Amino acid sequence: MDEKEISKEKKSWQARCLKKPPERTESTSGMELDVLYTPAELPDFDYLQNLGYPGEYPFTRGIQPTMYRGRVWSMRQYSGFATAEESNRRYKFLLEQGQTGLSVAFDLPTQIGYDSDHPISQGEVGKVGVAIDSLADMEVLLEGIPLDKVSTSMTINATAPILMAMYIAVAEKQGVKPADLRGTIQNDVLKEYVARGTYIFPPQPSMRLITNIFEYCSREVPQWNTISVGAYHLREAGSTAAQEVAFAFSIAIAYLEAGVKAGLDIDNFAPRLSWIFNTHINFLEEVAKFRAARRLWARIMKERLRSKDPRSWMLRFHTQTGGCTLTAQQPLNNLIRTTFQAMAAVLGGCQSLAVCSYDEALALPTEESVRLSLRTQQIIAHESGVVDTVDPLGGSYYLETMTDEIEKRAMEYIEKIDRLGGAVAAIEKGYIQQEIQESSYRYQKELETGKRTWVGVNKYEVKEPPLKGLLKVDPRVRDVQVKRLAGLRATRNQKRVDESLQKLREVAKKDGNLMIPILDCVRVYGTLGEICDILRSVFGEYEPIVTV
Amino acid sequence: MAERKIRVLVAKPGLDGHDRGAKVIARALRDSGMEVIYTGLRQTPEKIVSAVVQEDVDALLMSILSGAHDYLFPRVMELLREKGVRDLLVLGGGVIPEEDIPSLKGLGIAAVFGPGTSTETIVQYVRENVKL
Numbered sequence: 001m002d003e004k005e006i007s008k009e010k011k012s013w014q015a016r017c018l019k020k021p022p023e024r025t026e027s028t029s030g031m032e033l034d035v036l037y038t039p040a041e042l043p044d045f046d047y048l049q050n051l052g053y054p055g056e057y058p059f060t061r062g063i064q065p066t067m068y069r070g071r072v073w074s075m076r077q078y079s080g081f082a083t084a085e086e087s088n089r090r091y092k093f094l095l096e097q098g099q100t101g102l103s104v105a106f107d108l109p110t111q112i113g114y115d116s117d118h119p120i121s122q123g124e125v126g127k128v129g130v131a132i133d134s135l136a137d138m139e140v141l142l143e144g145i146p147l148d149k150v151s152t153s154m155t156i157n158a159t160a161p162i163l164m165a166m167y168i169a170v171a172e173k174q175g176v177k178p179a180d181l182r183g184t185i186q187n188d189v190l191k192e193y194v195a196r197g198t199y200i201f202p203p204q205p206s207m208r209l210i211t212n213i214f215e216y217c218s219r220e221v222p223q224w225n226t227i228s229v230g231a232y233h234l235r236e237a238g239s240t241a242a243q244e245v246a247f248a249f250s251i252a253i254a255y256l257e258a259g260v261k262a263g264l265d266i267d268n269f270a271p272r273l274s275w276i277f278n279t280h281i282n283f284l285e286e287v288a289k290f291r292a293a294r295r296l297w298a299r300i301m302k303e304r305l306r307s308k309d310p311r312s313w314m315l316r317f318h319t320q321t322g323g324c325t326l327t328a329q330q331p332l333n334n335l336i337r338t339t340f341q342a343m344a345a346v347l348g349g350c351q352s353l354a355v356c357s358y359d360e361a362l363a364l365p366t367e368e369s370v371r372l373s374l375r376t377q378q379i380i381a382h383e384s385g386v387v388d389t390v391d392p393l394g395g396s397y398y399l400e401t402m403t404d405e406i407e408k409r410a411m412e413y414i415e416k417i418d419r420l421g422g423a424v425a426a427i428e429k430g431y432i433q434q435e436i437q438e439s440s441y442r443y444q445k446e447l448e449t450g451k452r453t454w455v456g457v458n459k460y461e462v463k464e465p466p467l468k469g470l471l472k473v474d475p476r477v478r479d480v481q482v483k484r485l486a487g488l489r490a491t492r493n494q495k496r497v498d499e500s501l502q503k504l505r506e507v508a509k510k511d512g513n514l515m516i517p518i519l520d521c522v523r524v525y526g527t528l529g530e531i532c533d534i535l536r537s538v539f540g541e542y543e544p545i546v547t548v
Numbered sequence: 549m550a551e552r553k554i555r556v557l558v559a560k561p562g563l564d565g566h567d568r569g570a571k572v573i574a575r576a577l578r579d580s581g582m583e584v585i586y587t588g589l590r591q592t593p594e595k596i597v598s599a600v601v602q603e604d605v606d607a608l609l610m611s612i613l614s615g616a617h618d619y620l621f622p623r624v625m626e627l628l629r630e631k632g633v634r635d636l637l638v639l640g641g642g643v644i645p646e647e648d649i650p651s652l653k654g655l656g657i658a659a660v661f662g663p664g665t666s667t668e669t670i671v672q673y674v675r676e677n678v679k680l
Contacts, residue, residue, distance in 0.1 A: 127614050
């Protein structure tokens with residue numbers, strides 16, 4: 001039966017069976033939805049063109065031929081708080097509980113380039129992640145963790161070169177060669193100007209630091225993912241599913257073009273590009289988003305950026321369930337939300353996953369709540385059966401229609417950003433920020449008018465006592481770090497620190513690769529703040545544009 | 549004569565970069581007819597207090613999701629006192645544990661709004677509690 005006949009039959013079915021047209025319904029991202037999907041909605045569907053086979057272009061069904069039958073995703077809970085000692089204990093706990101990789105959260109001073117004893121760090125030390133001031137802290141953080149066996153993801157952007165250097169230096173002390181290290185740094189500064197806000201330098205020197213890492217690691221740390229493009233944070237700031245894909249892709253295109261402009265062969269560094277996506281609350285829309293993103297990225301890499309290596313075409317991604325979907329009200333409900341979000345990530349073909357903990361609208365997770373997040377992943381992996389076959393939802397009329405629609409909408413945004421002069425220009429004009437704010441405000445209004453239901457928040461509310469036993473970071477962490485820094489500054493070889501910082505300044509003023517002098521500074525226990533002060537004095541600081 | 553518009557400063561103290569909530573609230577206050585100034589990210593307590601004085605606002609709304617409220621909110625309140633700022637409605641918001649709220653109120657922060665609060669609630673609270 002052909003589509004025309006099916007379409008005709010669908011109309012006749014509607015006339016026969018529906019008393020009136022169904023009420024207009026939109027997905028979470030505002031896509032209008034039909035009440036039923038059939039082959040009629042996919043008139044140009046071509047299996048080999050649109051889906052193909054997993055492990056092959058355009059990778060719609062997955063990047064590996066056997067997906068989770070070969071190996072399940074890496075289970076990697078985002079964690080870090082207080083001191084390096086406490087965070088190290090948490091990592092060992094998670095590894096004992098069956099976690100298969102590490103994911104390090106740093107505190108804000110570490111992310112923004114200030115030592116714990118800087119006045120601006122007051123109140124922030126150890127709060128949203130671990131405080132790292134120097135190699136000495138990093139040694140403690142990774143103590144007893146075999147860096148040749150465990151892969152580590154570090155959510156670090158503006159100060160990524162410094163934390164990367166510290167990681168390499170700790171590995172050397174453990175006797176592990178940089179070439180054997182596996183892991184990821186986020187290193188995606190452009191999205192920090194749009195969402196999340198941990199920028200330091202203006203776009204140009206930031207792009208230089210990013211391409212310096214690409215170049216250095218492609219030679220010295222070849223198994224390392226030198227960037228993890230942050231789609232996640234754009235979604236948290238309020239984007240729709242299509243905007244999440246589009247804005248992250250435009251940003252990634254800017255990095256790749258910068259690398260090529262700096263003289264790198266695209267297929268030398270593009271295979272080390274990885275991603276972090278959000279899994280928002282609409283189960284099927286999210287599955288479709290991942291499939292659409294995978295196909296669109298393969299097409300962009302092959303057709304637009306003319307990459308020849310299939311490894312560059314693969315969208316390898318980590319997913320974290322959407323923090324903004326969690327509720328402080330009836331927090332245990334979040335366990336239900338995150339379970340099907342994690343399921344959507346798996347059915348969408350993620351390579352790595354973090355599941356938010358039920359108490360995270362209120363505080364950082366406790367041992368108990370983070371273990372439940374890990375157990376959620378383990379139950380999906382080992383009990384649910386969704387891992388047994390590749391892309392089990394592929395071929396669903398609804399899912400394929402939605403996959404096409406998200407790809408189309410994302411492409412329209414990318415073209416719009418191209419017309420504005422690319423991601424850097426679009427950010428400098430405030431375009432991406434404003435588009436996200438519009439979506440965010442619309443979503444909020446939908447919640448407040450009751451158009452959208454949020455269980456426990458705008459419907460089914462209960463009176464409840466505050467949740468007990470939340471994790472609280474001891475404010476004395478700053479005192480511990482301040483004392484440790486004073487001890488470090490008194491005992492290190494100051495002459496060598498001064499010399500290496502001076503060398504860094506010289507390279508920063510010219511155009512050499514900054515990874516090498518940064519590594520030298522780190523090895524002699526120059527602090528993160530000292531290194532950033534040098535770079536700030538040469539590069540200046542980013543002046544944000546404020547849009548509301 | 550038309551009633552004077554309420555002037556509000558929405559501020560992000562500290563290093564926290566999460567301002568989706570602050571922006572949504574700024575816009576909702578503006579849509580309700582108030583004059584709203586948003587500081588942008590990374591404001592020190594000194595900068596915030598000087599903006600309060602310069603802009604002569606009726607209300608200050610501060611948002612922190614990083615947990616630094618325990619240092620930054622008291623510091624802002626201290627500087628406001630030092631500058632002799634009176635009749636200012638100060639509100640806090642973000643991820644603030646219940647147990648921290650009584651001591652913040654003790655410092656003169658009129659109310660603290662957590663995740664899930666509707667913008668309607670905040671607009672109404674400002675309208676009813678500012679001293680014009």
